[in-house]
Amino acid sequence: MKSFTEWHNDDEVNEALSISQRRAVGRRMKRMKTRIARGKKIKQRRMADRTQLQKRASLMARNILTKKLSGGKQKADLNVAQKIAVAKKLEGKKNAIRTLVRKLMPRVKKAERERLNKFRSKSSDN
Secondary structure, three states, X not given: OOOHHHHHHOOOOOOOOOHHHHHHHHHHHHHOHHHHHHHHHHHOOOOOOHHHHHHXXXXXXXXXXXXXXXXXXXXXXXXXXXXHHHHHHHHOXXXXXXXXXXXXXXXXXXXXXXXXXXXXXXXXXX
16 A cells, blocks of 8 residues: 555546545545645745646646547536546556647646746735
């Protein structure tokens, strides 16, 4: 069994969850919402590190492939069974996700720089 730090630092996203696992994740996130909000507020002042940017690019890549596999529908518009089916298909496309991440990284970095400049200019106006 992996320790928490090994699990937390694991780059793979294992998205194929059962319905009960999805509900458990939802309950856990509801409990942690204030901690998450406080952490976001602190971290929004700093540039995201490389691993965080890679996670964002990976999420973007997964969303792009999800949209392709679901016939142009957004992930939010799919029901749970469809999400599970798409997640299983995505597990076989790890190489495609990796190449998409590499292509998306410049766009993610640029978006992060723009976000940081916008935040800093907004905070200096106040």
